[in-house]
């Protein structure tokens with residue numbers, strides 16, 4: 001019994017070796033070890049924030065429907081109560097009109113041009129007066145500090 005089982009266990013690897021040896025592939029060593037290829041890091045993309053809508057340069061009509069988007073960061077509601085620490089890799093969106101991106105690491109203060117989407121909102125409407133406007137989308141952490149690289153400004157023209 002034991003010998004039979006042992007032979008059965010040997011049969012599969014032997015069959016694989018034989019198959020590899022008989023293969024007409026020019027580089028059997030590479031095809032035999034696909035698991036050795038390095039897996040891409042999960043956060044390989046450079047984090048970024050952008051508007052899925054409207055498009056940069058678009059002509060829009062109020063109320064303007066905006067869809068926020070990002071890569072390399074998780075958009076989450078700010079925790080309830082007093083926030084004493086931030087959750088790495090997590091943030092929420094902020095919007096300002098005709099205002100530049102904050103410097104990385106600076107606080108986006110409430111009530112100073114910025115709307116905080118602290119519930120983790122992924123879209124919002126805004127009213128624009130007729131003319132050209134800059135829309136700035138920023139992602140900040142649980143303490144509302146601008147996260148590096150996660151800000152984007154686009155220009156739209158409101159009718």
Ligand SMILES: [Cu+2]
Nearest residue numbers: 094116140144
């Ligand atoms: Cu905030």
